[in-house]
Amino acid sequence: MRHLLSTADLDRAEAVVVLDTAAQMAATQSREIKKLPTLHGRTVVNLFFEDSTRTRISFETAAKRLSADVINFSAKGSSVSKGESLKDTALTLQAMGADAIVIRHQASGAPHLLAHAGWVDAAVINAGDGTHQHPTQALLDAFTLRRHLRPGLGEDLAGLRVAIVGDVLHSRVARSNVHLLHTLGAHVTLVAPPTLVPVGVEAWPCEVSYDLDATLAAAPDAVMMLRVQRERMSGAGGGFFPSPLEYARRYGLDGARLRMLPDHAIVLHPGPMNRGLEISAEAADSPRSVIVEQVANGVAVRMAVLYLTLAGSSASAPIEETR
């Protein structure tokens, strides 16, 4: 894998390789010796133009567990605030010998530009661009779904029924998951108020519903709640919903809706959560919730992505343990 820009670029076999590699990484992490020598001497730059807790920290943790050197770059406090362009920032990182650049950017397409403009030789990994894609989030979601519902190396998610609920309009997590889950054989239903459904959704490989209760009554295997992205709703045409109270009443996952689900069903959320809006505390903290586990799985998945992009054609290099 040269870059990871979008889940739409992964075919079934490639996606399963990432999930299987992540499973191997997770197995090493569950033992006493956690640090692997695999990326010793490589440099990973975390280039974050937007805020992040989970993604930035888990990429840093993943790179360090593979023995890479890590440079954390935040736009706040950098020369970006003096007007430096993405190109000049990239050329600076190239001069410093970055082997992989993990980029989060408010502009959809920024990682694609970085990968293909010829400014850097590094592998480029998209850590979230605008409302476009967040491929490692979708991969960790698929990894979590597989662990609970289709355990076993080599397995995909054939036949699984997943409801993705909430602010689809602004969600790169939803876009990434729709493509990846479809590629892996799952059936996806998007559930949202009409004001939070993107134009052109008819072309996506999924169903669309405006009725959460009807979707839950059809017994999905998993429900993925999306954060209501109020920070992206300012300005004209922002797709605002009637009111937070009305949104929670019609589209929030609460205890009563949780009890509609079949016994085996699990609840996911990419975080950060708006407790009391798209998900109640009862649902977020219930035994069905795998939200904290998603965060832990993110480290193993990001270790796999760094390994597969940086080890490249020598990806047969063993995943070894070291003291």
Ligand code: CP
């Ligand atoms: N899920 C996710 O991307 O979280 P962060 O914004 O905290 O990285």
